Amino acid sequence: MTRLAVAAVVFDLDGTLIDSESIYRAALVQALEAVGLAADEAFVHGLAGLAGAAVNARILARFGADFPAVAFRRAYLARRDALVGAGVPLKPGAAAAVRFVAGRGIRLALATSALRETAVAHLARLELLAYFDVLAVREDVERTKPFPDVFLTAARRLGVPPAACLAVEDSHAGVQAALAAGMMTVMVPDVAPPTPEMRARCVAVPASLHELPGLLGGAA
Numbered sequence: 001m002t003r004l005a006v007a008a009v010v011f012d013l014d015g016t017l018i019d020s021e022s023i024y025r026a027a028l029v030q031a032l033e034a035v036g037l038a039a040d041e042a043f044v045h046g047l048a049g050l051a052g053a054a055v056n057a058r059i060l061a062r063f064g065a066d067f068p069a070v071a072f073r074r075a076y077l078a079r080r081d082a083l084v085g086a087g088v089p090l091k092p093g094a095a096a097a098v099r100f101v102a103g104r105g106i107r108l109a110l111a112t113s114a115l116r117e118t119a120v121a122h123l124a125r126l127e128l129l130a131y132f133d134v135l136a137v138r139e140d141v142e143r144t145k146p147f148p149d150v151f152l153t154a155a156r157r158l159g160v161p162p163a164a165c166l167a168v169e170d171s172h173a174g175v176q177a178a179l180a181a182g183m184m185t186v187m188v189p190d191v192a193p194p195t196p197e198m199r200a201r202c203v204a205v206p207a208s209l210h211e212l213p214g215l216l217g218g219a220a
Contacts, residue, residue, distance in 0.1 A: 006106060012110075015091075048172070169188070186205070
């Protein structure tokens with residue numbers, strides 16, 4: 001197995017560290033049903049990793065100008081909050097991977113399309129917040145994933161060149177953003193498998209975060 005020499009590891013949040021994408025998908029499907037609409041699986045999966053504005057744009061493009069945006073958003077937030085309130089679990093191997101990286105003295109950052117309040121709440125609840133040196137969130141950038149801005153912001157705050165950072169992502173949009181930032185990239189697929197190009201350009205495509213310590217020369 002290839003051992004990677006990195007100065008920092010930059011984790012995505014949704015779908016990478018926490019198993020939240022399934023919650024967002026369920027809330028979206030249920031909210032569409034509440035306004036009398038439906039979307040195919042491919043469309044819903046294509047929204048993974050995108051921020052709110054990008055998701056809204058794709059929904060409007062899919063359903064047209066008559067889409068009942070206000071009613072949909074009300075239904076979506078109600079369903080999302082109910083599901084999140086029941087607890088969002090960690091992805092397999094996430095806690096061990098974060099603690100392993102920190103224990104090796106490698107700097108840690110979060111690069112997420114989530115709002116700061118949301119990201120902090122999730123990490124604090126799961127007792128992982130203290131391990132992160134830097135958070136880069138939606139409010140910090142004008143362009144969210146698949147643009148590289150949030151990863152570049154994380155690297156700048158760490159004081160580490162992007163090329164010395166390892167980005168850990170799950171979604172197509174996130175992988176595109178990390179690669180565009182010039183970071184070594186690991187894709188741990190959640191919703192969609194990697195494209196052939198992503199598989200070729202990523203340094204690894206492990207089945208879970210349990211394999212991340214091995215890539216960095218150790219075991220969790």
